[in-house]
Amino acid sequence: MAERHGRRVPAHFGSSIGAEEAVCRTSVGLADRSDRETFELRGDPVAIETALTELGPLVWASFIAPDRALVRSEAEGASEVSDVLEHYGDISAHVRTSGYAAIGLIGPRASELLNEVDLTPSGLILREARDAFEILLPADHGPELWDFLVEAGKPFDLACVGIDALDRLAASRRTGQAASD
Known part of the structure; x- marks a missing residue:
C-alpha cells in the first residue's frame, strides 16, 4: 500500500x-x-459547460442530469479546480470523493x-x-x-x-x- x-x-x-x-x-x-478528487457540480447547464471548457485538461467529466455533472481531477490540481469553480455563481460545486x-x-x-x-x-x-x-x-x-x-x-x-x-x-x-x- x-x-x-x-x-x-x-x-x-x-x-x-x-x-x-x-x-x-x-x-x-x-x-x-x-x-483523485470527485466534484459534483449543480446548476445552469450552460454555466457548467463553460466551466468545464475553462478547466480543460485539468478535469474529465460527465453530465449525470441536465443540471448536474461529476468531475474528476488529480488531487494536486483540486485546489485550482476549486478556484476556477468559485467564479461561477450559477454553479454549486461540492467535493464528493468519499461518496x-x-x-x-x-x-x-x-x-x-x-x-x-x-x-x-x-x-x-x-x-x-x-x-x-x-x-x-x-x-x-x-x-x-x-x-x-x-x-x-x-x-x-x-x-x-x-x-x-x-x-x-x-x-x-x-x-x-x-x-x-
Whole structure:
C-alpha cells in the first residue's frame, strides 16, 4: 500500500512495476483511483459547460442530469479546480470523493471490455484519455464491481495494477509529450 494525497491505495499487486505497466500498454489494467478528487457540480447547464471548457485538461467529466455533472481531477490540481469553480455563481460545486468508488481501466483493450459489460444503472464511465477510463459508482458498491470486473476481464487479459505503475505510465507520457513538442 502507498499513501497518495492522504489516501491509501495499492502500490502494486505483487508484480513488478514494469509488468504492471506492460499490462496497461498491451491489454487492460484495473486500478483503484481513489487517489483523485470527485466534484459534483449543480446548476445552469450552460454555466457548467463553460466551466468545464475553462478547466480543460485539468478535469474529465460527465453530465449525470441536465443540471448536474461529476468531475474528476488529480488531487494536486483540486485546489485550482476549486478556484476556477468559485467564479461561477450559477454553479454549486461540492467535493464528493468519499461518496464514490473510482475504478480505473487502462489499456488498449479497456474500451473493448467496457463494451461487453453492463454497468447500468449505477456505474458512470468517464473517459480520461484515449485508452483510460474511470468508472464511478456509489462507494459501497466498489468492492462488488471490482470483483465483477476481475472476472469479466479474464478474456481481455485484465490484471490488477497499482499506483506505482500508473505513476510510471504518466511520467512516460509526459516525457513523450515533451519530446514531441
